[in-house]
Amino acid sequence: MSLSKEELFSRIRHDSWRDGLSVRALARRHGVHRRLVREALSSPVPKPRKRPVRKSPRLDPFKKTIDDWLRADLDAPSKQRHTTRRIVARLEQELDARISYPTVRDYVTARRPEIAAEAGAPAEGFVVRHNRPGADAEVDFGELWVDLGGTLTKCFLFAFRMAYSGRAVHRITVSCGQEAFLEGHVHALSVLGGVPGGQIRYDNLTRQ
Numbered sequence: 232m233s234l235s236k237e238e239l240f241s242r243i244r245h246d247s248w249r250d251g252l253s254v255r256a257l258a259r260r261h262g263v264h265r266r267l268v269r270e271a272l273s274s275p276v277p278k279p280r281k282r283p284v285r286k287s288p289r290l291d292p293f294k295k296t297i298d299d300w301l302r303a304d305l306d307a308p309s310k311q312r313h314t315t316r317r318i319v320a321r322l323e324q325e326l327d328a329r330i331s332y333p334t335v336r337d338y339v340t341a342r343r344p345e346i347a348a349e350a351g352a353p354a355e356g357f358v359v360r361h362n363r364p365g366a367d368a369e370v371d372f373g374e375l376w377v378d379l380g381g382t383l384t385k386c387f388l389f390a391f392r393m394a395y396s397g398r399a400v401h402r403i404t405v406s407c408g409q410e411a412f413l414e415g416h417v418h419a420l421s422v423l424g425g426v427p428g429g430q431i432r433y434d435n436l437t438r439q
Contacts, residue, residue: 236277243271287334301346362395366429389415
């Protein structure tokens with residue numbers, strides 16, 4: 232299964248922090264060029280791929296209008312922001328401009344982040360989280376449908392997962408009550424042979 236570039240960067244940075252590997256060793260482990268390893272170590276966010284903007288003299292007179300719509304989107308709710316199809320439709324309906332979808336798409340793709348940066352909007356990114364061995368764990372307790380003798384039966388799955396190793400313990404019950412929730416912890420800690428030394432994070436405790 233191929234990894235996205237963001238996932239590859241995360242694994243390279245994790246291996247560098249955990250194992251203290253050199254650039255050469257990281258490149259060998261992940262089967263990539265050393266240049267890519269250096270890029271991953273310098274920033275958790277890959278550099279965006281530059282997409283060529285189609286040159287279209289027919290679009291030029293309408294670029295300012297599109298820019299104004301994109302600037303207005305910065306203060307609009309996410310569901311009300313312009314999609315490329317909406318922009319194409321407005322150009323045709325309001326300005327009688329018939330511009331091809333790919334041309335408008337390429338322009339919008341290039342301009343939207345530029346306009347956001349001009350307005351001082353924070354850049355998108357993510358934070359790489361480093362977990363210590365045996366320290367933290369995650370718990371989830373949710374619905375699960377099980378085929379019991381040909382009958383779909385609603386059950387509940389308790390999942391206890393160690394954040395560093397990914398080792399997980401699961402327990403299925405017919406109840407979502409507090410007793411089943413606590414029994415899930417006892418079972419998981421017995422299987423793991425101990426208690427995490429850090430924090431246990433819970434996804435949803437509304438049922439408990």
